[in-house]
Amino acid sequence: MDSITWEEMKAIDANCAQLGLLPIQLMENAGSSISKEIRDRFSGGKILLVAGRGNNGGDAFVAARHLCEYPQFQVDVILLGNVASIRTEEAKRNFLLLRHCKINNIKEITNPGDVSLSELINNADVIVDGILGTGVAGKIREPEASAIELINLSGKYVIAIDLPSGTPDTKSEQVKCVKADLTITFHKMKEELSTPVAFYYTGEVKVSSIGICSHAESFTGIGNLRTLNIRTPDSHKGQAGRILIIGGGAYSGAPALAALAALRTGADIVTVAAPANVAGTIASFSPDLIVRCLSSQRLCSEDIPLVTKLAYQHDVIVMGMGLGNDEEVVETARRIIPLCKKLVLDADALPALEETKGTYSEVVITPHAREFARIRKIETSTEINNRIEEVMAFSREKKVVTLLKGKVDIVSDGRKVMLNRTGNAGMSVGGTGDVLAGITGALLAINPPMKAAACAAYINGTAGDLAFKDKGYGLLATDIIERITDVMRE
Incomplete structure (x- = not known):
């Protein structure tokens, strides 16, 4: 039963x-x-x-x-x-x-x-x-x-x-x-x-x-949010999560957005590891961000020693935003995955999952339909029930939680499925997926992967709906970040 x-x-x-x-x-x-x-x-x-x-x-x-x-x-x-x-x-x-x-x-x-x-x-x-x-x-x-x-x-x-x-x-x-x-x-x-x-x-x-x-x-709702583990009144720095964002190189805004979203969701410490050409720009976004400069203009194998050290110091790694799709970037991301205790894979790091061997305990991936088709090498169905079956089968095979972004977000660990219908057409603006990845990383630090992903989709979409009431189709990803705390207070 x-x-x-x-x-x-x-x-x-x-x-x-x-x-x-x-x-x-x-x-x-x-x-x-x-x-x-x-x-x-x-x-x-x-x-x-x-x-x-x-x-x-x-x-x-x-x-x-x-x-x-x-x-x-x-x-x-x-x-x-x-x-x-x-x-x-x-x-x-x-x-x-x-x-x-x-x-x-x-x-x-x-x-x-x-x-x-x-x-x-x-x-x-x-x-x-x-x-x-x-x-x-x-x-x-x-x-x-x-x-x-x-x-x-x-x-x-x-x-x-x-x-x-x-x-x-x-x-x-x-x-x-x-x-x-x-x-x-x-x-x-x-x-x-x-x-x-x-x-x-x-x-x-x-x-x-x-x-x-x-x-x-x-469908996710306020009840799911109320079951989340959150920071307790007697907690000290680090107990609500230390998040490492690995991103940037091709772009600078994406990892910054993910990092700020993680902080607004309740993470205690967020570090961004970014290539040298964008590290300074990312640091200028906020004094709340800790930025570590990588060795080159793109993530590369020379960065593995530093990333290994940082991975040990953090609870969750969120990787992929703005990295670019160079082959060396993907290969380096593939080598980083086994280092992670908990991992959120997004955007340019998603292809690294495809041939990765070994075990990694708690992984959430956050593709949109085209990215999902690319890593599966099969076109993603447009029919919701077929999509659900595809997400379940992939999650079961890869032993990950998949958060497939769309008009209706689909979240599955291969056994159960949760859907999310918050969000709006204004959120097609660039950066909203980076915000979602940051929210997911913060929640994953102190919650199970399925719960973290489902609630992240709800928080991101609801924050977007609140921002849309104020900004309409002029909303920006940063507007969504500013409304995260309003959703969390519910």
């Missing part, structure tokens, strides 16, 4: 909201699906929904509202906390609605010794666990810990919403965890539920559709 991670589901939820499908609508659909599953499996009985203060609790409140309309079910609800402590507006609204429904009992429990907690659990026929969602860290507190223990001791049939509360992962082991008979998860199977540890707690796993917009999953 096609599966996703909890992080991907979180991004999808946020992308749905960006498209107009509100969180409260998804909560309604989730709760309704829980109610239907209970009605399909049980002819009647006492149903107890034990809810926490987050959105898992909100799903339980919706399920209770639906279930109580069926006379064969007696519905009780426990909120572990009080109404003022409910953390989301959607969950609070659904809890307050229960006061206007045919609920048998609604209990707000803050004291783990409250006798009504054990009484309601022991009197139930079916217990629904809506206590905790994903991302639980550290020891589970009261009254949640006592509720989990009482549920496990009850011997009753237990249904978990999304995942059993307290489910341990490979990083941490919870002392308390609900052991469910059935887990209802939403939209798609979660990879984390397939682990041997999780399987012990989940029981049967049922995937329920809740009406997710397909574009919220296939």
